[in-house]
Amino acid sequence: MIKVNITLICLVLIKSTLANDGFSYDIDQSELESLVRPALREAFQQVGRAIHRTDKNWKNEDVWKTPLRLFQYFKQPPCQETADMAKAGDIYHYTFDILQNKLKNRFSRATVAELAKFSGCRVNSMSPKCPNTCLATLYRSHNGDCNHATNTYWGAANNPFVRWLPAKYENGFSTAIGWESDRLYNGHRLPLVREVSNDAMNTSNNQSGDSSYSHMLVVWGQYIDHDIDFTPQSLSTSTFQGLTNCANTCENKSPCYPIQVPANDQRIKTAKCLPFFRSAAVCGTGDTSALFHKLRPREQINAVTSFVDASTVYGSSDALSNVLRNLSTDEGLMRVNALYSDGSRAYLPFDPSKGCVQDPRDLSGNKINCFHAGDGRVSEHLTLSAIHTLWIREHNRIARALKVINPHWNGEILYQETRKIIGAYHQVVNWKEYVPKIIGPTGMAMMGSYTGYKTNENPSISNVFATAAFRFGHATISPMFRRLDESYNNHPTYPTILLHQAFFSPWRMIREGGIDPIMRGLIGKAAKLIVPSEMMHEELREKLFLLQNQVALDLASLNLQRGRDHGLPLYNDWREECGMSRADNFSQVAMEITDALLRSKLERLYKHPGYIDVWLAGLAEELLPGSRGGKLFTCMLSRQFKFLRNGDRFYYENTGVFTPQQVAALNRLSFARVICDTTGLTEVRRDVFFLSTYPTGFVSCNSIPSLDLMAW
Incomplete structure (x- = not known):
């Protein structure tokens, strides 16, 4: 007989006096x-x-x-x-x-x-007992608890996603949309997600490049997504x-x-x-x-904190944060790789419990594991690993500088102050450089200017944002993994390869030139443009995680199936939520889904526009001017980023989080400066998300403002 374990995270849901209730x-x-x-x-x-x-x-x-x-x-x-x-x-x-x-x-x-x-x-998070200490007032918790004074679990890790609309399940409670194969919607069965992927999203690797933005815009989106949401299976x-x-x-x-x-x-x-x-x-x-x-x-x-707080660097729990810290010294540093280095610069430490893909040509037997970081998806792709590496280097650079300025600070204060700066740095890059480009003028007007902390705005990530809207970025991923030399030309030693060859392959970073060629590839090459006729190329649709001739996965099908699994309402419900009228036929969505061929494909698949899966519907809409989303996704993205900013008590511009001098120093920062301080790159664009052909628009790192740490 198995002994029933009642010592897990038990919450007695009903009063103990059940007989008298x-x-x-x-x-x-x-x-x-x-x-x-x-x-x-x-x-x-x-x-x-x-x-x-x-x-x-x-x-x-x-x-x-x-x-x-x-x-x-x-x-x-x-x-x-x-x-x-x-x-x-x-x-x-x-x-x-x-x-x-x-x-x-x-x-x-x-x-x-x-x-x-x-x-x-x-069933619900128990409200934690929030400590009334100096440290708790100055620094956010690793798991996000106690950001809000009364709703102490808002934005905290291991809590449910919030719903902006009621869930839509086939039995009303839990069975996924499409679970019952004979279930009818408006008299018709919903199409299989793989059928939708084949008929409406299929395209070759010959893609239209984005003339405005670099591939850095794509990878930052993925990185910041991993900072604010993770749905375990x-x-x-x-x-x-x-x-x-x-x-x-x-x-x-x-x-x-x-x-x-x-x-x-x-x-x-x-x-x-x-x-x-x-x-x-x-x-x-x-x-x-x-x-x-x-x-x-x-x-x-x-499973992670909703806040833009650099949990990708530090983790969303005290236990993980302690593993990632270098506690052998009293300098507030993060652990780095003890076996390999990128010249004089550090790599992320390896995760001893997680193997990764190995170099098939290597006969040395020296295994290169997946990297270890605040988010377990760090090794999913080399471009993502490179961004993680920047921030671990930047943490240690700042911590050492603060130690010189404040020799009386102990390791805990050095760690917490540096973590606070790195978290603010993430917010600066996200809201000042990234968000305006993806939501455009319309979305920025919807989000509004920052006027201070709002206790009535819940910063928790919504289900539809995590499962559909912010996955718009999947349609902007280039099919190629590019590495460039010092002149931003194709690298002579480490050439461009197909995207699927860089999945879960830290060995390519360790043994093929470090992160500098990768960073140049992100800055110097274009993102994929979202085009209705070019939604999902074969690297993601037919070769996702393709290794050794195995049957690969299909990202388009995975995203559509995940939306159904999560009970996301379909297109008409979200149209209404975002201020558009409900549609009864496909001619009524022509203002948003302007591509006639795509509309005909969707009509053949879904029969009725109201039942289109929300992720696909958002991608199908015409982009609003200056944005990378249509009406639907612009509505959702601007709402979520507004709540994330306004509902975070530790948002860097909130009064009292930093001194006015510190805020002024932070506002002079850019992502370009992080790259200059943590890599061997000497020339970059001032805004690395914009695209231009080297040397046009590129400047020396010496001309890009640094963080003035004397404010600390």
Whole structure:
């Protein structure tokens, strides 16, 4: 018998005096004992076995040779608290599935309380006790708690995404859109996501470049996305009932929600479906939610802090932050790589628990692991790893300078002050340089100027932003990974390669020239332009994480399936939310989706414009002037970035966070200066997000203002 663990993050949902709370019991206590406890034991066994099997597979070196495992790698919970929540949620919901037939929906509060108590379920975050100390007043917590005085969990890690519109699930509570293959929408079945990817999003690697912006705009978007949201998937890669590997089944059995391959798809020769895993649910939502104090559909976990706070550098938990710090000295430094260096500059440390793709030509046997950073997705692509590397170098540079200016500061103050500066630096780059370019004048007017901290604006990331709107950037990724020399020409030694060859490959950075050629490639080459006829090139649609001739993943299908998994409302609901009229036919969306050929494809697929998946609908719209989104995404992006800025008590321009002199020093900064201070580049654009051909528009690093640390 498995011992039920009640020491997990338990939150007793119902008052202990259940018999006196006025609730009418559907079953008596003896029946509760005879049914609930055995079901819980069975759920613990089945979920435990499935997770154990997955954990065992991770230890097999060969798993890093498959694209599926690489995809799973960066969807795993980032810390033990998140893993506990995900496991508790799986046990909770699977127990409910077991009991559903036995109890015939005769559930009482007592039943639910038992499930919650013994599965380790946490339906809502408990408001933390916020310390009233000098340090807590001056510096934000690593997990984001206590930013708001009363809603202390707003923006904190391991909390549900917020909803701007009610969730849309097929059974009203938890089953994903498309879960039931015969379900009709306006009299028609929704198209398979792979069918949509094939018919409406398919294009070659010959792409239109963005004439205005460099590829740095794309990678900063991905980096800052990882700073503010992360949705872990189920801990198991097998079905709970039968323990069938999700890669070997085309049935919808939690946590598996496979992507069906259409009969006319070339992939049907090798696979009838592509594996997909549902996102981990917040315990106590979904089918059981009606039994709580208010109706609550299935929600997903944001495992990192919502704030733009450089959690990518420092982590979203105290435990991870302590691992990443160099505590061997009292200088407030971050750990760096002990085995390799980029000339005189540091690399990120390796994560000893995470293997990565190895150089197939190397016979030395010296393994190069994935990098270790505040966000586990750091090694997903070399361009992302390069941005992470900049900030770890910048932290240590600033910490050493502050030690000279303030020799009386101990290591903790040096660390916290530097972390605070780096967090502010992220905000400067994001709101001053990046955001205006993606939301344009219309979005900037919607976001408005900063007028101070707003206690009524929730900075928590919304589900639709994380799952659809901010994924607009996937359509701006170049199919090529470019490395350039000192004159911003193609590097003679390290040539341009296809995008998929740079996934999970830190060895290419270590052994192929460091980060300088990568940074020049980001600054000196164009982003992909969002064009309705060129939505998703084959590097992402047919070769995502392609390794050793394995069946690769399809990013377009993954994004569409994830939106359905999360219960995102479809196009018409969001049109109305963003001030547009609901559409009854495709001629009524012609003002937004102006490409006639694309509209005809969407009509053939969806039959009705109101049921288009929201991520695709946003990409299909004509870009607003000066932006990289149409009406729908501009509405969502500007709203979220407004809440993130205004609802953050530690936003750098908020009165009292920094002194006026410090704010003035920070406002003179640019991302270009970070690059100059942390790499071997000597010439860059003042705004590295703008594109021009070298040497036009490039200036010496000596002419770019530095951070005046004397204000500290």
